[in-house]
Amino acid sequence: MQTLKGTRLAIFLGLFPALLIYLGIAIVPIGLSLYFSFTNWDGISAMKFIGFDNFVKILSDDTFWLTVKNNLIIMVTGLIGQIPLGLVLALLLNRGLKGSGFFRTVGFMPVVISSVMVSLIWGMVYNTEYGMLNNLLGMIGLDSWKMNWLGDTRTSMLAISIAYIWQNCGLYMVIFLAALQNIPDEVNEAAELDGATGLKRTWRITIPMIKGTIMVNVVYSISNSFRVFDLIQILTGGGPAHQTEVMTLYMYNSAFLNMRYGYGSAVSILILLFSLIVITFVNRINREKDA
């Protein structure tokens, strides 16, 4: 395209600052994480290479497996909560009903608010004595249903899951909506001529047409579920007694509260590994179904 003299230097100078910051802060640290994961290091004394010891210790820690379980709960919440809800909302909003714009605006609003604010607001909703939920239950005469939602292990993960759905389902809704709006009108008209209407048309024609988007959302929701941190750190801090702790929080606590950088790095590598495995698995299933 351009064959100006001295362009090579210009190209190098143009790309260099971006590459430097990007590689130095976003890419090199992944390699470092991997390296640290084989060491025992508190940040002060000398770093000691210990092979796979960290991984052995992590995998034999019951608390770690508890966090894995909680991550799975969050993942399933995303898959059976956020995605179907987002899809149903998008299907309804795609029907050209009056007021659709309003519902879309309100639906996407939680996505724009910071997760810190979402967590603090839900903390107030769940507050045992003065919270919205318990007071609402009291008002309609269901005093016996009042709970310490976040403090009681029977309800704490459920309470977190509901806040998690609330926070994100708007994002899936608008992604589905964009896909639905891309379906050509002819498809719908042809379907109508064939007598496919209502639910039947949705199930037989609309859903298959946006299968690709459904897969994108599934993968996105899974990888998001492994990244969840803010919501739980603020709502419960992982408590009571690790019952709501997730892997990222376990990593954070090991590294920044207990100063075990090697151990924490090993956890972060495991999180990366687990999410890769799940996503590869989902992609494989999807490809087999297509074949």
Add this chain to the structure above:
Amino acid sequence: MKRHSRLFQLFAYTFLSLFAIINIVPLFWMVVNSFKKEQEYAADPFSFPKALQFSNYAKAWEVANMDVYFLNSIIITFASLIITVLLGALAAYFLSRFKFKLRGTTYSLFLLGMLVPIHATLIPIFLIMQKLHLLDTYWSLILPYTAFHLSLTIFILEGFMRSFPKDLEESGVVDGAGVYRIFWSIILPITRPALATVIILNFIYNWNEYLFALVLITSTELKTLPLGLSNFAGIETASLTLQMAALTIALIPILIFYLLLQKQLVNGMTAGAVKG
């Protein structure tokens, strides 16, 4: 065009209204109660305030250091945003308008960043910042915010710049302008729509970020709004109305921002999600 049966309409509106209520009520409830006295709130969390207690707001602003947090958030958000968009636009310009060895590799390398989970880099970044003596400074956040948003920024801008016709720069070349001059006075101005998108996206992501701030910032004078709010809530557990006032103060600007720029925000975040 489309006609819907009564039954469908009834179902659709009931479902959508329920959804809207669940989305709005927690926020509305918070805003209403933020105007109450603490005792008034404790007595009945569902009544409207007898008199508007603006004193909650004055006190929250004072006690929660809102002015400091707002200022820090503004400085860090905009510094990161400007650096990201400038460096990103420059990189996108060379990646989209020039042919050179390693062009494809460099581009793919940048895109890889959209898949990198932040938590996998957190410990090394903390240790790097410590080594560079940048821990607990504005730079400790500006650098990661820039690094992690360059990918999406370059992805969006490169795609946009690539679509320009090939002879666009010719007039500049004829005038003897250098490649940087062409970037600044020909390419950048017509990239404006895509620039708007990446600016809005960078703004909202930086403004809301919590995890890096939690790990890299410790002094109160440097805390950003999300970090400051979460600390404040942890300390002021006794006074929910005060917390509500602080949260409302933080909520209002972001709601206005959202309502004004809704279309670009929704489109941008959707694109970001799908590509990431």
